[in-house]
Amino acid sequence: MEAGVGTPIPEWRLDGVSPEKMKVFAAIARDPNPIHWDRREVAARGLGEHLINQGPVNLGYVINMLLAWAGPASLCDLAVRFTSNVFDGDSVVAGGVVTAVREREGGRVADCDVWLDRGDGTRAIAGTATVALPPGA
Amino acid sequence: MAVTQEEMQALVGYRFPGGEFTIERWENVLLCDVVGSEPLPDGLAHPAYLFHAPLAGAGMRIADMFELFRAESDEAVRAGEYRWEIHRPLRVGATYRMSGGVVGMERKESRKLGLMDVATFAIDAYDAEDGGLVASTTGTWLVLRSS
Numbered sequence: 001m002e003a004g005v006g007t008p009i010p011e012w013r014l015d016g017v018s019p020e021k022m023k024v025f026a027a028i029a030r031d032p033n034p035i036h037w038d039r040r041e042v043a044a045r046g047l048g049e050h051l052i053n054q055g056p057v058n059l060g061y062v063i064n065m066l067l068a069w070a071g072p073a074s075l076c077d078l079a080v081r082f083t084s085n086v087f088d089g090d091s092v093v094a095g096g097v098v099t100a101v102r103e104r105e106g107g108r109v110a111d112c113d114v115w116l117d118r119g120d121g122t123r124a125i126a127g128t129a130t131v132a133l134p135p136g137a
Numbered sequence: 138m139a140v141t142q143e144e145m146q147a148l149v150g151y152r153f154p155g156g157e158f159t160i161e162r163w164e165n166v167l168l169c170d171v172v173g174s175e176p177l178p179d180g181l182a183h184p185a186y187l188f189h190a191p192l193a194g195a196g197m198r199i200a201d202m203f204e205l206f207r208a209e210s211d212e213a214v215r216a217g218e219y220r221w222e223i224h225r226p227l228r229v230g231a232t233y234r235m236s237g238g239v240v241g242m243e244r245k246e247s248r249k250l251g252l253m254d255v256a257t258f259a260i261d262a263y264d265a266e267d268g269g270l271v272a273s274t275t276g277t278w279l280v281l282r283s284s
Contacts, residue, residue: 021171025168067174079221082217082218
């Protein structure tokens with residue numbers, strides 16, 4: 001793999017966020033918020049007709065992109081801001097770019113800007129991450 | 138009755154009960170599926186655990202957090218920011234000791250979301266076997282206020 005300043009991280013895509021998976025995550029996380037599992041409640045609150053994906057699940061997509069690129073045990077730091085909702089049925093694409101490569105205890109790491117965009121281009125997550133680079137990268 | 142800024146500010150320093158969280162194989166499989174990933178190799182757990190595992194291990198359900206932050210309803214809380222420092226990868230079958238509490242509170246007025254309390258909490262995860270620090274997590278939630 002290549003890792004230099006400006007190197008784009010291969011995108012991670014999901015075509016169609018599943019409402020059923022939102023329900024599974026609500027159960028795993030014991031999240032009582034009905035906007036993730038009850039369309040009637042979403043509509044009653046004037047939030048539209050689609051369930052709203054959990055922020056940590058959106059973040060999971062960004063993490064998938066990083067792990068697919070740098071390795072399954074590579075994630076060191078992550079700092080993100082949630083800037084917009086993702087709805088059931090949305091397509092999403094996680095992206096990133098290397099902003100620095102440096103040495104730190106344990107080896108070389110890459111600092112990256114990362115994001116998650118909806119299919120209509122709306123940015124849902126923006127932030128930074130640091131991943132450990134495999135030897136030779 | 139409206140929650141005052143002073144009441145919310147008084148939560149800074151509140152310590153969660155604390156406790157442990159074990160990453161079960163079945164739950165990791167489900168979590169990976171939810172985020173669109175195959176289970177990771179070599180017994181690694183998905184880092185997305187760092188949202189709910191620290192809270193659950195620290196003895197706080199999401200509903201408990203809503204109550205602590207005096208949320209006006211279950212949908213009056215939005216994710217704001219997360220910051221994670223991972224010192225060791227999370228592993229399936231491992232047990233982690235969680236310790237943390239509320240570290241910040243700020244009342245703000247947003248053009249988009251209106252009046253809100255920006256609540257920040259931090260939880261550290263330690264390996265229950267050797268006591269080593271595994272991850273430090275900080276979460277910021279937006280607690281929306283009608284008045």
